[in-house]
Amino acid sequence: MYRILRGATLVALGTLALSQLRFASAQQPLPLKHAGKPTQPSITTADLMTRLYIFADDSMMGRSAGTPGGMKGTAYIEREVRRIGLVPAGDNGTSFQAIPLYTRSFDPASNLTVNGKPLVGGTDYFALHNGGTPRSLNGAKVIFAGNAADPSTLIPAPQAAGKVVLVSGLSTGMGNRYPQALGFIAIVPAQQVPLYQRFSASTSTTMRGEGDTASTQIALAIPEASAQAFLGVPLVNARPGTIGATLGGDVLWKIADAPARNVVAILPGSDPKLRNQYVAIGAHNDHVGIRRAGAVDHDSLRAFNREAEKIFVARTGHLPSVPGSGLTPDERASIKVNTDSIRRGRQARMDSIYNGADDDGSGSMAVLEIAENFAAMRVKPKRSLLFVWHTGEELGLFGAEYFTDHPTVPRDSIVAQLNVDMIGRGDTGDIPGGNPGYLQLIGSRRLSTELGDIVESVNTSGRHGFTFDYQFDADGHPENYYCRSDHYEYARYGIPVVFMSTGDHVDYHQLTDEPQYISYPHLARVTSFLGDVAAHVANLNHRVVVDKPKPDPKGSCRQ
Ligand SMILES: [Zn+2]
Structure with a gap:
């Protein structure tokens, strides 16, 4: 069964190469x-x-x-x-x-610039591929569209056509709102920067298909420190509709079967x-x-998840979507004590x-x-x-x-x-x-x-x-x-x-x-x-009878 990625809106999860693990x-x-x-x-x-x-x-x-x-x-x-x-x-x-x-990963040879100044991928920005064939950013102008958390501040769609849309506030659904934009830039809160760093450094595996030739929009996540370079003015001075820097070069991707x-x-x-x-x-x-992040102690992990499950089930009556998740900070802290005592009791059995x-x-x-x-x-x-x-x-x-x-x-x-x-x-x-x-x-x-x-x-x-x-x-x-x-x-x-x-x-x-x-x-x-x-x-002496409407094979699944 595959896992639902709740809240993963801009990002695509991936796996690292085996040799790195x-x-x-x-x-x-x-x-x-x-x-x-x-x-x-x-x-x-x-x-x-x-x-x-x-x-x-x-x-x-x-x-x-x-x-x-x-x-x-x-x-x-x-x-x-x-x-x-x-x-x-x-x-x-x-x-x-x-x-x-095939696998797809960010190519460190990417040569994206703002107003002619080179940017360092993985530091100044984190690039996230959304499938298909990303539109080129070369020569594109950045436009500040407003605060995505408050859609009433956002500029109308036609104003973003042919530009790269930069928003503050974490965004979802920008592709639908601005279908003619070349790409998106979202400012990422400081505490989420390491997460985006990991995503942009990871390799995602996907399937070649009809959608590959479709022109798609790249999403760039940037730390707040990069915002001024993209906007040309400090973020606080940007107003919805402010035209920012001109981009040059492009984001490049490494693709392998x-x-x-x-x-x-x-x-x-x-x-x-x-x-x-x-x-x-x-x-x-x-x-x-x-496991990309390396090995952990098998028994401590299992003991923690068991304990977490008991607490979660007692409160909700059902299992958490992902083992070990769904607890309050206090509930989590109460479990840590137990795993510490397991670790004291015997040697770790590392598992990856x-x-x-x-x-x-x-x-x-x-x-x-x-x-x-x-x-x-x-x-x-x-x-x-x-x-x-x-x-x-x-x-x-x-x-x-x-x-x-x-x-x-x-x-x-x-x-x-x-x-x-x-x-x-x-x-x-x-x-x-x-x-x-x-x-x-x-x-x-x-x-x-x-x-x-x-x-x-x-x-x-x-x-x-x-x-x-x-x-x-x-x-x-x-x-x-x-x-x-x-x-x-x-x-x-x-x-x-x-x-x-x-x-x-x-x-x-x-x-x-x-x-x-x-x-x-x-x-x-x-x-x-x-x-x-x-x-x-x-x-059976006949085919099982289909008596309900068939779905659209190209439509999306509805539970
Ligand atoms: Zn599974």
Whole structure:
């Protein structure tokens, strides 16, 4: 599941190059009784454990899309897919589908000037790329537009055309307000300067696409000390409409390919008439890599987050969006004492790798287990099963977006998509209301009432014993889960989806999301259920009926 960046309006988050990072680990080894054992055709807790300890191992380096770790993770899945005997359904007869990701970073060779005077990027200004092809700033005049915090002070749009708009007060939505401006300059409060410094020095990974040629506006964040150079007068003397300095040179960017790939494979159906239709089963193979700021003590981090969660849940009744967040300063201070005592008790176990055992190692390995299980069946389901392990989910659903825009089977032949992301937790202590039969369902009736009903009836008829939590499927739910995992990319094309998850927990997007904290019985239970739902949909004598309006595939997702 990818993370919502609240308040990140001007900025794009990125990742540093691997070589710049320190490696460290606190991971425990796979219990000896499972180490090196081959998996068996049936879905078992032992197999899931064996697989997940491989897939979420530190050697996978956090499996970030566009990095060597991402390539290693997908190499494991592809090897297994081949061994199991699925039919490759990626590029050129392989099971890999290449996704055109690339990295983008500020080029220190940038030669931006104000009134002919050279500026130093990363000191005098911080440049933030907004995608597409940034408009040139060379020869442009700066215009002061007013205080963005009080829109009534801002100059009208036509006055900003062809100029670079400088505002005081942190701004959002300036691109909509001034579509004909060449770019934006925002004055950043002193305490936020280090944050912008980090953002502008980081590398962001994104996908090549139709939008790349669109002309876009660069945002420059500047410390208050730079304001006078850009304005030509002290900030206090600037009035909305004041014309400032003339810019010269330009902001330059370093661009490099960042290879990443989906793994796509088919189990052919047994019915000659129905085998050209597919039930898609998906998970995401990527996670978020290695901690940019270096290693921290695993146990202190987890103890802090646990304590923070208790306090937050006691006050609100639900988990914080991000572990360790949402506390008052007093609440935070009360926890620090506890972690200090942990540090006194024993040596630190430094950790810098985001293993993503639950997110989405659990889903990825569940899908492999299902594939292995079906491949060994004497009688296969009538429709074909299409297994897709998507990359780039954590960067913004890129792998699923690309697959559904460039499907390797006809898009209309996909009758449903079943997505699993984070299905290895959900027990008491993981989430309020958690228990061994806890499962969140999202999206299952948003396009097809029938599909939602099937999920319910398979749970009953197969005696799976799940109690479904639909709260995160509610229209407008602030956690926005419906838009935050791969299934949405299918749903936007009118393909009915089911998203299953055992939900958020204290290790979500933390260094501590490791295989020793997974509930393997719970994971096995969800895996078996997912397989049963897939078989049921694949064996229906008709396509699941779509009885709700289809969204606009190019529109934006609405929870
Ligand atoms: Zn995630």
